Amino acid sequence: MEHGIQPQLAVLESLINPTSQQLNNNNILAMAGTLEIAPMEAPLALFVWSKNRVVPVSITTFSITEEAFDTQLNPIRAKVNLTMKVLNINDLGFKHKGGSLFMNYLQNKEQLAAKVSGASLSSFGLGSLPS
Template identity: 50%
Template sequence: MTGRTDAVRTPRGALVGVDPANPLAGLVVFQYNPDEMTRRLVARTPEGDEGAGGARSEALRLTGAPIETISLAVEVDATDQLADADPEAVLLGIHPQLAALEMLLYPKSSVVLENMALTAVGTIELVPTEAPLTLLVWGAGRVLPVRLTSFSITEQAYDTQLNPIRARADLELRVLSYSDLSVTSPGHHLFLAHQIAKETMATLSARSAAGRAVTGGIGGVFR
């Protein structure tokens, strides 16, 4: 999935499903970088500290990194590939790109078949399948472990074989922090590095604001 042709070439965002057994199956490079992204952060606090009845000693306590959700829309369009007679686009339209997104929500069929076989021989307890670790790559400075929680696909055009050739996918992502992942997960350490980078940037911002306050008075901070 890729970006509009801009005067300055920018890197493309991507979702990467880290699956050593099939590394390409979970790679979704955005064809067009979204024009906007909505991020929502909710403080992670002890139970009962919100509203009446919460213990005063817990009012400022944090139990972990905030719960962050990200909403964005990506576009997929096979027009250029069809104009170039790309064999895959001619045969399948954008089915492969949409399938790569959808596979981030599916358990592996091999695991489903294995569980079916275990059920057939009387195994009572089956371990739920784990999705591969998924990373949102949005420039070198933002590589986040995420879980794709839901998305909707709006197919907007079709070829003569009814293959979709243009679509928009609205994605809902939940960022996974060290509060969600085991210390043995690479995502645990990726998020910790992300937080440390944020702390560094926040310090730079505070120094800049302090400098403006000294040189221009308090009003200078808000200019």
Template identity: 50%
Template sequence: MTGLSSSPRLIKGALIGVDLFNPLASIVVFQYNPDTMTRRLEPRGGGGGGDKGEAFRLAGPPKETITVSVEIDAADQLDQNNPLAIATGITPTLAALEMLVYPKTALVIANAALGAAGIIEILPTDAPMTLFVWGPTRVLPVRVGGITITEEAYDTLLNPIRAKVELTLNVLSYNDLSLGSAGNALFMVHQVTKEVLAVTNIFASIQNVGAGLKL
């Protein structure tokens, strides 16, 4: 046995579209975890209205935007003669990502029928609740703000077999989600976890101060 056999198994990041009517259509486990992830936090509220008493007031959790680049490659599957990869390349994975921002055709057809019947008010279709999963401490409800797909290689049928996907994800908080929703509860768990981790940082800070005094 090699030393690698005792290595911890790497947890894969994922995007999961929670859709009760089509539960498997939008589950994308990242083939390779991205090396980097950019997170931008923009505070809500504050003293923009001229009232000095409002300078430190927060109207809710910050608006957080996550940008991450994901690589998708069919090389391993093609080497293993995987029939799906041979027939379609990485098109199924790209389709699963894209379905996070497409309305379901059944609802589109139903709305078209209602419009043809003379019903004026037709509500927009809801996207599935999308979860960004990045380890056990970060399971976040998000809205997909943008998907940029760069296809880099093709097979003989012009199916893409290698691509980079740039994802822009807007984190949804309890400011955005209804009180009893699963997404609201998940964000609250995320914030409580963050608060606990922030408190544990005090021990590291005390150790750093002590080390500085010894010097």
């Protein structure tokens, strides 16, 4: 591998950074005095558990520790620390694509929960709630 695992690491890093094109465009707008003061929207990151479990997420913690290198000092092994927060309707709104994905996820969870008949405290091993 010519670049080791750098391309794969770059894909992960692209989840948290705006593109260079977005930054250049904002710089041009700022220099012209027409930039609206608003944070740039990060790319929509999705965590895919399976085809029926896809949730929009924000990356809250991200770090890469390169652990081994080839003779050209390209990383060939790395450890990635990644923490995510599931984004919901309150975060995204109903019109956002991520909001639609969250609603699908929520509806699937509701359908699964409905399959549990007679869900009660005793089904969780509890006699009553503590007072």
